[in-house]
Amino acid sequence: MTRMCLIDNEKIGMMTNSFKTKDGNVLCVKHAEALGLTPKDVSESSTSDIQNSFNDLMSAMRKFNITDINQLSKNERKSLAYLAKRNLNKLSPDIYKQVEDITTQIAGNRLMLLGLGLQGSTQSLTPSYLAAILEQNWILIRQNEQIIELLKNNNH
Numbered sequence: 001m002t003r004m005c006l007i008d009n010e011k012i013g014m015m016t017n018s019f020k021t022k023d024g025n026v027l028c029v030k031h032a033e034a035l036g037l038t039p040k041d042v043s044e045s046s047t048s049d050i051q052n053s054f055n056d057l058m059s060a061m062r063k064f065n066i067t068d069i070n071q072l073s074k075n076e077r078k079s080l081a082y083l084a085k086r087n088l089n090k091l092s093p094d095i096y097k098q099v100e101d102i103t104t105q106i107a108g109n110r111l112m113l114l115g116l117g118l119q120g121s122t123q124s125l126t127p128s129y130l131a132a133i134l135e136q137n138w139i140l141i142r143q144n145e146q147i148i149e150l151l152k153n154n155n156h
């Protein structure tokens with residue numbers, strides 16, 4: 001039987017390493033790396049999870065004008081997909097940096113790429129989520145300040 005990568009249907013050679021999804025499809029090493037997924041991540045993901053993650057990543061790269069995925073670290077890839085999913089790609093660079101810090105905090109959790117689907121143990125995630133929410137609040141506070149500043153300027 002010919003094995004084909006679930007992302008681009010490219011044939012995977014008999015001797016080539018590949019990863020199997022929860023529902024039995026195959027992901028090539030190249031695409032697993034692009035998505036920052038370990039063999040264990042892949043084995044716990046469904047085909048559609050991985051396809052959605054890949055589509056998110058591709059649309060994020062378009063939004064941020066990134067042409068080469070190799071420019072991005074694993075965490076940056078996760079951050080990008082996360083931001084794009086929330087339409088946060090128009091952030092100013094300093095806010096972007098803060099959001100990136102947040103996403104890095106909860107990176108390593110496959111929840112990141114899988115759209116915060118809350119699979120696995122929610123208890124073990126709580127501290128990192130709390131930290132992330134805290135960070136997010138700082139961003140909102142700063143953005144509020146900027147809005148107030150703009151309003152003040154408008155009144156002069």
Ligand SMILES: [Zn+2]
Nearest residue numbers: 005007028031
């Ligand atoms: Zn592939």
